[in-house]
Each structure stands twice: as C-alpha cells, then as structure tokens.
Amino acid sequence: MQVHRFHASALLAGTAMAIALLAVSGPAKAQEAAAGGNATELEQITVDGAREGDIVDVPAAVSSADRDTIQDSYAGNVTQVLRSTPGTFTREPPDQAGVVVNIRGLQGMGRVNSMIDGVPQTFRNLSGHSGTFDDMLYVEQNLLVGVDVTRGAVSGAEGMGTLAGAANFRTLDVDDVLLPGRDYGVMTTVRVGTNGFDYSRLLAGAARTDMGEGEIGVVGALSDTKRSPYENGDGILYPNGGAQHPKSGLFKVNFAPDSDHRLSLGGIWYDNEFLPGSSGYNWLINNQTYTAKYTYRPGSDLIDFSANAYLNITDMEFDGSNGTSTVFDGRKGTNTTTGFDAANRMRFDLGEETELKLLYGFAFSHDEYEGNAKRGANPDGTLVKAGAFGEATVSHGIFDVTGALRYDYWSLEGISGYEAAGTGGCPAGGDPCPMDALSRSGGDLNPKITVAARPLDWFQPYVTYAHTSRPPTASEMFYPGGHSFDGSSDPINNNPNLVPETSRGWEFGVNLAGEDVLAGGDRAWLKAGYFHNRIKNYITYDVDTDGSARWVNAGGTTIMRGVEIDGGYDAGRYYAGFSLTIADTEQPEAVISGVGNDTGQLPDDFATIDVGMRFFEEALTVGGRMRYVGESKQAYINEASSFRLDDYTLFDVHASWQVNENAKVFLNIENVFNRTYMQANSGLADNLAGIANGRGRTFIVGATAKF
Known part of the structure; x- marks a missing residue:
C-alpha cells in the first residue's frame, strides 16, 4: 500500500484550468451572486448554507455559521466556531490537526456524521496509550465558507447509522469567489499573526459562462497555513503544540445545461505533517475528497430529485525520524470511503389550507481500513451501511406534523487476528498471517415524529420523539486487545458479539422571531430546546465477564440530557448573539478509562456571547466575544485518578472593514487578557504534560481582495 503525497503541482493544474476559462469566458451575461450559497432543505432538517432567518423557522436543533463568521470573526478557527454552537463541542488537543466534532456529549466511532461537502470523513487511528478512535476531519481553514450542525436525529442520507447528529463543512464554490454581477474573477486572502500563528494564505480563481440555455462554472483554489509552537498565558512554550503546515487545494x-438539470463535480486535497504528543511519531496525513452531485428540478410538484456519489481516501504514515520511538516507524494505513445516495421530494396541495410534503430515498456507504504489518491496534476491516428513508409532513392551519421512518442496514467484515511470522502455519521472514475471517450484519428501524405549531407569526413550539442507532465499527469489533495485530496478542480480545448502540430521545423546543422589537427595523430571534436521550448498549472499552479487556456493550441505560439556547439581536448599527448549553452528558467509563480509549468528556455548561457595533454605513464592524467553559473532567484510569479541570472565561476582539467592493481587512485578538487555562476535552496526553495548554494572547491580521 502506497501513501500518496499531495504536491502543489497537482493543484496548479486545476487552478490553471480555472484561469484559462477566465481568459476565454468573455463578457458573458452578468448574474447576481447568490448570497450564502445553497438553499435550506427543510424537509431533511439540514441547514445547507442557511442564515439565521432560515434556522429559526426549522422545528429542530439546527445551527449554521457562514463565511463571515468563520473567516472574519474567528480567523478561520472552525473548532472555536463549533464550541460557540449550542450542544456542540470538539476534542481539541493542540497537537492534532484533525477536527473531532462532539454533539450532546457523543463523539467518535461514527456517533456524529462529520462531512466535507456532504462526504463522510471516517478516518481514525489509535496511537499511544492516551489516543482515541475518534473520527478525524482534515480541512484547510481558508477553504471553508460554512459549517452546518444538526443535533439529534437527522433525516435523509446524512442520518444513516449516526447516533447524535451531523456536521457538514462547506467549502468554496464559484459564487464565493466572484464579485456580484461578475462572471470571472480572482480572490486572495492573507493572514499573519503572533504566538505560533505564522501565516495563512489563499488564492482562488473562478469563472462562469453561457452554455446553450444554461451555464458552466469553474473554481480552483490553493491554500496553506503555517503554525509553530505557542506560549500559554504564563509565557511557557507548550511542548505538545507542535508545528504544522497544512497545504490544500480545491477544484469544482x-x-x-438548462434550468432543470445541474451537475457538480469537485475534488479537495489536503496534505499535512505533525507530531501528536500522544503517539511519539510524526503523522503524515493525505486526505482526498471527490464529489459528484446531480439535481433535476423541472418545476414540478412531483419531481425534485437529487443524487450524490462520493469518494474519500485518507492515507496515514508514521515517521519516526524525530527519534522518540521506532517500534511503529513506517506504519501505514488507508481509510477509503465510497458511497452514493438519491432522494426525491414531492408536494401535494390537499385543499383547505392543507399541504403534504414527501421525502424518500436511499443511501449506501462502504468504509474500509487497510494497514501494513505495523498497523498496531488498528485492525483491517470493512463496514457497509445502507438504508432507505421516508418522511412525510402534513401542514394544516397552524400545525405541521412530520412522520419519518428509516431502515439502516449494516455489515462488518474483518479478521479475528494474525499469527506472527514463523509461528503456527505462518512462514518465517514475512509479514504476520491472517487468521479466521469474521463477519456480522444487522439492521434497525428508526422512526421519528415531530409536531410543530405556529399560533403566532413569531412563536413556534415543537416536540420530537426519535430513535437512532449506530453499528459497531471494525475498530471496535476486531480490536486486537494489545499493541499490535502481529500475533503477539490474544485474538480473543476481539468482540464479534457487539450490537449497535441505540438511542430513544425526546426534544422539546421553541422558535421565537420578531421585527421592530426595540427599534424600527431591528430583528430578534431565539431557539431554545431541551433534549433527553436514553442510550442502550453504549460501546466502551472495558474488562469483560471472562476477564479479557475488549470493546463491550455497557449494561443499563446511559441518559444524556440538557438545555440548548441560541439567539441574537440585530439593529444594524449594533448587534448581539449568544449561545448557552447546560447539560449532563456523562458517558460510561471503563476501569482503564483514558488509556487507549480516551473518550470525550464535556463540561456540563458552556456559553458564548458576541456583541458589536457597525460604523461607516456598516462597512466597519467591531466586536467583542466572551467564551465561558465550565468545570470538566479528563478521564484517567478511575474516578480518583481523573483530572479535574477548572472553568475558564476568555475574551476575544474581532474587527473587519469592507474598504470597498474589492477589499476587506480584519483583525482578531484571541485571549485578550492572556488567561492561563487547560482546555476542556483536549485529551489525556495534554493533561499528563502538567502544563496549561490554552493558547495565550494571539494577534492575527489579514486581508481579502477580489478582482
């Protein structure tokens, strides 16, 4: 198996195609750029490029951040964006470039469907005694134009085999690069900073032109960000906040051909090298994501068809040249995910203020991990997920009733263990030999019902009851129980008897929205909800009844519950936004919790408040942000040995100035008061280091130009 490295020359070809089209497109008809990208697909309860006005109309726990929020307010730091979203957190060790999304206390192993442009990112690698099997999403910050989060049960293909929700990271498209009314253009962004933020830069080109009755558009981009070790609030250089220089590119x-049909083809490439303190090896990561999306919308109430196909390949290699360890130097692993889905929406007018909306479709994904002889505790295996889904919404008067049913099928294949070379029937001098093949399969019916009402234009209460389920992964079922699948461990530590995790959950929510609340032309909105989930067969690493350590289904019921509030006020000249989470989402802990099975432990409460003002006809925005994170815990061995993490409150400043149509400049100051703190849910290795890992005061300045 060969790890394919990404080089800038691979992207230059794609960008050259975009620039070539710029040159030949000529003065095609001017078209207004679509603000915010795609439209909200309410039937699937996904917010694809939605704005606050769309979100507050959705009877579900959904959130969305746009390009301005990610790039201007947070300087591209999408993990901070997620932590400022109610009910949503991240695992954030400073030495790991992968983004790990936590929703309502659940993360890893596919419990949350983390996607780039709708493509699931399923790579995981257990490395070191304080490592995790979390799904890791690798994306370069400058390419992001939005992140959409759905908490709880998710309809459509995005909810297949997921337990807690979904997060979709959207990347640049044609309209994000072009100026309004332009059909070709170039965009560039540059940032520089202090305290380990060296620089970040983006170059993108896009064009579109007439094609018969329709049009063709193309966009290409190159991006990279260089980071160095940083100092915490005490001025101490954090030892595990290693350097990294991710390079990435995109082509779509x-x-x-006409107003009915649309086909979009895309590719995103990511390449990085970094040293996680939990592993002792440099990780060489290469991620490739390819998409093909087709829609047919002839303007009929009976046909609104979409189909998607995708491929994601994540290659990982260990480089022990840092000298810290050699046992697994040269480890290679490839995680390959392929899939497709299709859906259609129908709408019927039943008269007397009654309308029926239907959504139905199917989805399929194939996830395979393949490693070399030094794969360690990362077993080879294949997980297939497939299913069909349907949803019907009846609207009559002030009421909307939505009933949904999905069938999720799963199939796992792997190897029970390996014999060491020179033992048993395995020839000497070669690689370990595979033992018996194992396979398991099953399926679950997962219903959902939502009742919503709008007795007043500004008031919408709703209630949802839903079932979700997550099948075990190859990592859990075929785990060797030791350091390596090389014949040195007992394959009994596999557990072919694992069954899927299941959740039964209630959600009670209310959406409020109004205009001219405190002043003429202002707008206020609020989404508040309470969730209560009962999870059975939670999978954790523990000592089984026969005394062997393996992944097992925990007994009893795990209850996770909490309150989520998200709101804002905008009067043009000044604005405010806030989010608040108060929850109890403790997970079952094993007797050796945190060692080889480090799971996310969230603070019970966290909140963000962002206020600001706009000047010079709203061209200049100046804002301040407070980030509060309550007390939390880092699991380690047992309750007595676990780390107790103090709460912390941080203050940031951000500003952006739209100089003219072509240029914008921005400033970010993180941790203005240089607070010393230990980040919640950052991992065991960070806590064992004994040094606060929170980044100290950091300045970042930058500019974006469009031509």
Whole structure:
C-alpha cells in the first residue's frame, strides 16, 4: 500500500484550468451572486448554507455559521466556531490537526456524521496509550465558507447509522469567489499573526459562462497555513503544540445545461505533517475528497430529485525520524470511503389550507481500513451501511406534523487476528498471517415524529420523539486487545458479539422571531430546546465477564440530557448573539478509562456571547466575544485518578472593514487578557504534560481582495 503525497503541482493544474476559462469566458451575461450559497432543505432538517432567518423557522436543533463568521470573526478557527454552537463541542488537543466534532456529549466511532461537502470523513487511528478512535476531519481553514450542525436525529442520507447528529463543512464554490454581477474573477486572502500563528494564505480563481440555455462554472483554489509552537498565558512554550503546515487545494466544475438539470463535480486535497504528543511519531496525513452531485428540478410538484456519489481516501504514515520511538516507524494505513445516495421530494396541495410534503430515498456507504504489518491496534476491516428513508409532513392551519421512518442496514467484515511470522502455519521472514475471517450484519428501524405549531407569526413550539442507532465499527469489533495485530496478542480480545448502540430521545423546543422589537427595523430571534436521550448498549472499552479487556456493550441505560439556547439581536448599527448549553452528558467509563480509549468528556455548561457595533454605513464592524467553559473532567484510569479541570472565561476582539467592493481587512485578538487555562476535552496526553495548554494572547491580521 502506497501513501500518496499531495504536491502543489497537482493543484496548479486545476487552478490553471480555472484561469484559462477566465481568459476565454468573455463578457458573458452578468448574474447576481447568490448570497450564502445553497438553499435550506427543510424537509431533511439540514441547514445547507442557511442564515439565521432560515434556522429559526426549522422545528429542530439546527445551527449554521457562514463565511463571515468563520473567516472574519474567528480567523478561520472552525473548532472555536463549533464550541460557540449550542450542544456542540470538539476534542481539541493542540497537537492534532484533525477536527473531532462532539454533539450532546457523543463523539467518535461514527456517533456524529462529520462531512466535507456532504462526504463522510471516517478516518481514525489509535496511537499511544492516551489516543482515541475518534473520527478525524482534515480541512484547510481558508477553504471553508460554512459549517452546518444538526443535533439529534437527522433525516435523509446524512442520518444513516449516526447516533447524535451531523456536521457538514462547506467549502468554496464559484459564487464565493466572484464579485456580484461578475462572471470571472480572482480572490486572495492573507493572514499573519503572533504566538505560533505564522501565516495563512489563499488564492482562488473562478469563472462562469453561457452554455446553450444554461451555464458552466469553474473554481480552483490553493491554500496553506503555517503554525509553530505557542506560549500559554504564563509565557511557557507548550511542548505538545507542535508545528504544522497544512497545504490544500480545491477544484469544482458546475454544469447546468438548462434550468432543470445541474451537475457538480469537485475534488479537495489536503496534505499535512505533525507530531501528536500522544503517539511519539510524526503523522503524515493525505486526505482526498471527490464529489459528484446531480439535481433535476423541472418545476414540478412531483419531481425534485437529487443524487450524490462520493469518494474519500485518507492515507496515514508514521515517521519516526524525530527519534522518540521506532517500534511503529513506517506504519501505514488507508481509510477509503465510497458511497452514493438519491432522494426525491414531492408536494401535494390537499385543499383547505392543507399541504403534504414527501421525502424518500436511499443511501449506501462502504468504509474500509487497510494497514501494513505495523498497523498496531488498528485492525483491517470493512463496514457497509445502507438504508432507505421516508418522511412525510402534513401542514394544516397552524400545525405541521412530520412522520419519518428509516431502515439502516449494516455489515462488518474483518479478521479475528494474525499469527506472527514463523509461528503456527505462518512462514518465517514475512509479514504476520491472517487468521479466521469474521463477519456480522444487522439492521434497525428508526422512526421519528415531530409536531410543530405556529399560533403566532413569531412563536413556534415543537416536540420530537426519535430513535437512532449506530453499528459497531471494525475498530471496535476486531480490536486486537494489545499493541499490535502481529500475533503477539490474544485474538480473543476481539468482540464479534457487539450490537449497535441505540438511542430513544425526546426534544422539546421553541422558535421565537420578531421585527421592530426595540427599534424600527431591528430583528430578534431565539431557539431554545431541551433534549433527553436514553442510550442502550453504549460501546466502551472495558474488562469483560471472562476477564479479557475488549470493546463491550455497557449494561443499563446511559441518559444524556440538557438545555440548548441560541439567539441574537440585530439593529444594524449594533448587534448581539449568544449561545448557552447546560447539560449532563456523562458517558460510561471503563476501569482503564483514558488509556487507549480516551473518550470525550464535556463540561456540563458552556456559553458564548458576541456583541458589536457597525460604523461607516456598516462597512466597519467591531466586536467583542466572551467564551465561558465550565468545570470538566479528563478521564484517567478511575474516578480518583481523573483530572479535574477548572472553568475558564476568555475574551476575544474581532474587527473587519469592507474598504470597498474589492477589499476587506480584519483583525482578531484571541485571549485578550492572556488567561492561563487547560482546555476542556483536549485529551489525556495534554493533561499528563502538567502544563496549561490554552493558547495565550494571539494577534492575527489579514486581508481579502477580489478582482
């Protein structure tokens, strides 16, 4: 198996195609750029490029951040964006470039469907005694234009085999690069900073032109960000906040031969090298994501069809040249995910203020991990997920009743263990030999019902009851129980008897929205909800009844519950936004919790408040942000040995100035008061280091130009 390295030359070819089209497109008809990208797909309870006005109309726990929020307010730091979203957190060790999304206390092993442009990112690698099997999403910050989060049961293909929700990271498209009314253009962004933020830069080109009755658009981009070790609030250089220099690129082509048909093809490439303190090896990561999306919308109430196909390949290699360890130097692993889905929406007018909306479709994904002889505790295996889903919404008067049913099928294949070379029937001098093949399969019916009402234009209460389920992964079922699948461990530590995790959950929510609340032309909105989930067969690493350590289904019921509030006020000249989470989401802990099975432990409460003002006809925005994180815990061995983490409150400043149509400059100051703190849910290795890992005061300045 060969790890494919990404080089800038691979992207230059794609960008050259975009620039070539710029040159030949000529003065095609001017078209207004679509603000915010795609439309909200309410039937699937996904917010694809939605704005606050759309979100507050959705009877579900959904959130969305746009490009301005990610790039201007947070300087591209999408993990901070997620932590400022109610009910949503991240695992954030400073030495790991992968983004790990936690929703309502659940993360890893596919409990949350983390996607780039709708493509699931399923790579995981257990490395070191304080490592995790979390799904890791690798994306370069400058390419992001939005992140959409759905908490709880998710309809459609995005909810297949997930327990807690979904997060979709959207990347640049044609309209994000072009100026309004332009059909070709170039965009560039540059940032520089202090305290370990060296620089970040983006170059993108896009064009579109007529094609018969339709048009064709193309966009290409190159991006990289260089970071160095940083100091905490005490001025101490944090030892595990290693250097990294991710390089990435993107190329997309959109074909629309007429107003009915649209085909979009895309590719995103990511390449990085970094040293996680929990492993002792440099990780060489290469991630490739390819998409093909087709829609047919002829303007009929009976046909609104979409189909998607995707491929994601994540290659990982260990480099022990840092000298810290050699046992697994040269480890290689490839995680390959392929899939497709299709859905159609229908709408019927039943008269007397009654309307019926239907959504139905199917989805399939194939996830395979393959490693070399030094794969360690990362077993080879294949997980297939497939299913069909349907959803019907009846609207009559002030009421909307939505009933949904999905069938999720799963199938696992792997190897029970390996014999060491020179033992048993395995020839000497070669790689370990595979033992018996194992396979398991099953399926679950997961219903959902939502009742919503709008007795007043500004008031919408709703209640949802839903079932979700998550099948075990190859990492859990075929785990060797020791350091390596090389014949040195007892394959009995596999557990072919694992069954899926299941959740039964209630959600009670209310959406409030109004205009001219305190002043003419202002707008206020609020989403508040309470969730209560009962999870059975939670999978954790523990000592089984026969005395062997393996992944097992925990007994009893795990209850996770909490309150989530998200709101804002905008009067043009000044604005405010806030989010608040108060929850109890403790997970079952094993007797050796945190060692080889480090799971996310969230603070019970966290909140963000962002206020600001706009000047010079709203061209200049100046804002301040407070981030509060309550007390939390880092699991380690047992309750007595676990680390107790203090609460902390941080203050940031951000500003952006739209100089003119072509240029914007921005400033970010993180941790203005240089507070010393230990980040919640940052991992065992960070806590064992004994040094606060929170980044000290950091300045970042930058500019974006469009031509």
